Amino acid sequence: MAQRTSKKSADPAANQETAQVVKDLHERMVRIRLFETEAGKLMEAGRLPGFLHLYVGQEAVAAGVMAALRDDDQITSTHRGHGHAVAKGVGLREMYAELYGRVTGACLGRGGSMHINDLTRGMLGANGIVGAGVPIAVGAAFAARYKGEDSVAVTFFGDGATNIGAFHEGANMAAILGLPVVFVCENNGYAEFTPQSGHMLLTDVADRAAAYGMPGVIVDGMDALAVHRAAADAVARARAGAGPMMIEAKTYRFYDHQGVKGLRHPYRSDEEVAEWKARDPIDLLEARAVADGTATRAELDEVWQRTRDEVAEAIAYAEASPLPDPADLLLNVYSG
Amino acid sequence: MAQRTSKKSADPAANQETAQVVKDLHERMVRIRLFETEAGKLMEAGRLPGFLHLYVGQEAVAAGVMAALRDDDQITSTHRGHGHAVAKGVGLREMYAELYGRVTGACLGRGGSMHINDLTRGMLGANGIVGAGVPIAVGAAFAARYKGEDSVAVTFFGDGATNIGAFHEGANMAAILGLPVVFVCENNGYAEFTPQSGHMLLTDVADRAAAYGMPGVIVDGMDALAVHRAAADAVARARAGAGPMMIEAKTYRFYDHQGVKGLRHPYRSDEEVAEWKARDPIDLLEARAVADGTATRAELDEVWQRTRDEVAEAIAYAEASPLPDPADLLLNVYSG
Amino acid sequence: MTTITEARAAAPDGTARKLSYVKAFNEGLAQAMREDENVFVAGEDVAGYGGVFRMFDNLLDEFGPRRMIDTPISEAALVGLGVGAAARGLRPVVDLMFMDFIGVCLDQIVNQAAKMKYMFGGALSVPLTITTASGAGLGAAAQHSQSLEAWLAHVPGLKVVMPSDAYTAKGLTVSAIRDDNPVVVMLNKVLLGSAGEVPEEIYGIPLGQAHTARQGSDVTVIALGRMVGEALAAADELAVQGVEIEVIDPRTVQPLDTETMFASVRRTNRALVVHEAVTFGGLGAEIAAQIQDAAFDHLDAPVLRIGAPFSPVPFSPVLEKAYVPDRARIAEGCRRLLERS
Amino acid sequence: MTTITEARAAAPDGTARKLSYVKAFNEGLAQAMREDENVFVAGEDVAGYGGVFRMFDNLLDEFGPRRMIDTPISEAALVGLGVGAAARGLRPVVDLMFMDFIGVCLDQIVNQAAKMKYMFGGALSVPLTITTASGAGLGAAAQHSQSLEAWLAHVPGLKVVMPSDAYTAKGLTVSAIRDDNPVVVMLNKVLLGSAGEVPEEIYGIPLGQAHTARQGSDVTVIALGRMVGEALAAADELAVQGVEIEVIDPRTVQPLDTETMFASVRRTNRALVVHEAVTFGGLGAEIAAQIQDAAFDHLDAPVLRIGAPFSPVPFSPVLEKAYVPDRARIAEGCRRLLERS
């Protein structure tokens, strides 16, 4: 059975988290939250083309994991990738510009939301195909070891994604090759509109790790510090050459699967949504930071304000950016 | 951890196996053994086209499982499918004729060794694609339940096949839909020329069952009675509507992965091969039957002789059969 | 084989009922399910949610969870479930949501469903229907916008239909389900909401029979899926200029009714093929290759192909618009063909 | 771009070294591994066993387990491993054993490897080589005999090579590995043991450059992979009858060097395309469609296509022989083309 690590956040050791880490986590989460809520508004206003899978609610996972990584560590992401990109340090300007389909975007406007990447930040891309990023992360970890580097690769995926073949094959491949990969399952309880109980018999996705001979731990995905501790352990382990492991973060998405609000079918009860929202990961961290004395309310507010400005500036940048030139349609189909 | 059921074969309950079951198992195993060794000779003599993946050594698995099935129970098989077909009751004539590429073959000469099937016997086909038979069995089980029948589906696959996505997806699908499927892993220790330790970190494939919330048991795959008991339990369970489960049968193939003898690379040690051959599943059952008084040596010999005759006759039938007519090249591409 | 035009004519003038493409699909599917108890639907979010494109709306209410099955994200197992169930006598309808996802389950479609009857010596049929949404135009980018009919039409044992409007969305779906072979129904995402006349009763459209959507004497335009509407729009525009183009909708691309095309080209002496898929290796190549052979002595110009340029589908709407063929490019192609002596 | 003929000419007359197709492949791969430390090989039984077709013989001895990786049976993860490693600067060579297995991992090839550079706005390259054995003729039946180049050549972002002899098996493999794009190397199973002249030194063959394997004035035969040898044999036979056919080996089918074909057809006025894949939707369609366009005014007969009939590959050798195109069918096709005025 997978080890449940979320309890740790209540123990005394937790108090030793440095203010530095708390502030780092907080800033990453606020950036994601504001990036996403503003993107949601733009989508509702009909200003963004394409799909939008918002990450709001899950910020503690991206922040907690990314705070444990170096710039040269690699991540692969999913259709719900903005949070990972923001937390890994991808520029908000390039991200918004991409959502707008501008030539200044992270993909030169060619990829959109589901292909945001930044190789300088180790962000190996969102992905429109469920599970497809898993083996790609395994390949990135392979490359690191091959080159004698000590960077690790982290792959993010949902609860639903653990039912697809690529996840299974990628996990076993990483295990048998002993590669430095951390598998992070963001279990938000749903695959699109299907609850976890409708797509697997297990309660804990982390229990799947045993099928590959790798450890699996469960963490409270609304508790950024808990995620961070679990990630730091897994990353240190992988970096030391002890092979892959899996972290299941129990979390929740506050928006609909795609877009801003549900279309029809109330697949989640109001009570359930309210319960999870009461455990908003940013609120939790802020309350704790203030209670601990790790940060003052004013300091936290300053982060919000600063980030709000940055987001507004990034949106303005995107809107002022030129569109791609249709004459360049064949750009980047091939190298060389 | 998967339950190890092989121990049971030594307990007193084993003695209550009816002579009927022992004889049934013995006959199925002898049929497979003789079918295969003769096919091997024909291949060596250059008389059979195509590939030949011999099943010799693993007979206790096919026999043990199939003796627990009814004609209307369905099985899907693998590239190493002759044993399953013979044990499920497919005619030796049609099987040899198929290996010879004759129009009287089980596939009218169109499919060869890896596509032998007999829908009247619930043999839904060998398969040339590793793992592909797994979801097909899930579909067959779905159909049975849909139609309100109480037949079950059994899917056979190797240790190596449990690393492919189709296995994972099929197992989870059967579990979440609660379908009457029995997953039989014939763990012969190798995927082609790669030992199990080179393709997964687990010792017991049955431990993978837990990832789908289904029980997994381990059985001595050289002990036909033990396999039979485990299969009978799993089949009864599935038939009763209790959902899928997995059986791992630890076994060994006595010939090479493909063809009759190894080509180069001695990927298995002589000692290892000898050790397993000392536990020849037919010898084991015969020794025990004679010791038990379940059967006399003469009775057993009679089975060999009778089967030898049948095999010889089937080969003669195949050799005398006409070849397909090239004018019929497009036969059966489409229905209707 | 006059069922199509008959069904159409049967709708009393003026009072003809209009339905959207996706509702027409849904109605055909529901009627096929009523017609045959062996038909069931499986896929991701097809039951409780009714499908992300609303293709399966209300079917759970009518048919219940026995016949409407939500599955995990496991397309290989999903198609395999369909293959096994079809082999055992059911008539599964399996939904792949976006056609682009086919890469994770092509083995089950191509090596299992399509080949099983042949490899098994004819011992069974695989009456499996696979539904999926294809096409660009919604800013869905490179992994959610493809038209991959050329892959499937190259596979012996499969059939492939591409409904071009509400009427064909219903009729081809019904025929696909009634057919004893694996059939892939490629719905077009952009067309989902577009309305057309649709008879209320259940009707099939014969697979492998092309439809002449408009008659004309100057150029034969063979258009796939959504391009039929674009071709008809181009025809309107050209008619103003005195150019009459004939528009052929193959409806089924495997098997492909080439006779209707040949007969038309032998009259018009000029042919253009248009599809959303990239031109290179697209079905336009097959159609052009067959026409230049069968109508060699009748052609006044080479067969012209219009498709997407050789790149993945771009995200930015400004690029996507330039990428996907449209009425303007079709009209321009016709004019170019007519300029050749 | 004269590297090919130069390399060939460099072999001193009479003393030219002969190597089998599979050994030539193996030599090219080994030399590419020596040339670039970033090249590694992963696949099922490629290391310890040397590959079921002996493609990787002795490489483990020389390059060790760091660069020769045996993997589980997990083709999607295997290709994904290659994609991720290539994205991080390595030059993986990933082996798929039989081309037929591509259906279990096409997503990684088509939606990931091929599109990544484009979707990512050019941020990286994916210098991935995928090797695989294709083709019928060994009684391997429907799931182990396919030639699926038409699928891959239809995918923007991929390159595809089809070596036709030992010389090209080595040179195209080297070029595939040196290329910064995902390239699929389709070896032909029947050719594995066939010997040909192969220079000892490492050499590449430019991707996208066709080779005129034989010059002739009467018919242009464009042949893919193993069919090049069949076409040359047909040419010998026809030459006795006074018919001179020109044989073009595209070598690379994506990108496809059509200029060489057009120039030839403009001289011969007749064209035949031959491949092992089923005719319908095969690459012959693309080639025919392009030729009828580019050489419309030069053609004395329609472009003729020869491929497999529209069925899965049959097992029985008597059927398989009738199924796969051969020299006799090519010669007969040429004669038919010449009969047309």
Ligand SMILES: Cc1ncc(C[n+]2csc(CCOP(=O)(O)OP(=O)(O)O)c2C)c(N)n1
């Ligand atoms: C192979 C594949 N199948 C289906 C889809 C459609 N799809 C996109 S997201 C999604 C649900 C994913 O669920 P989960 O992995 O839990 O991630 P979440 O959306 O909850 O973050 C599905 C089915 C897809 N993109 N790719």
Ligand SMILES: Cc1ncc(C[n+]2csc(CCOP(=O)(O)OP(=O)(O)O)c2C)c(N)n1
């Ligand atoms: C998808 C796929 N990959 C690879 C192969 C080639 N192949 C055939 S059998 C085999 C090994 C199978 O090992 P296992 O599942 O243990 O079965 P065993 O041969 O031991 O009975 C492989 C790799 C295949 N047929 N299909």
Ligand SMILES: [Mg+2]
């Ligand atoms: Mg989820």
Ligand SMILES: [Mg+2]
């Ligand atoms: Mg094995």
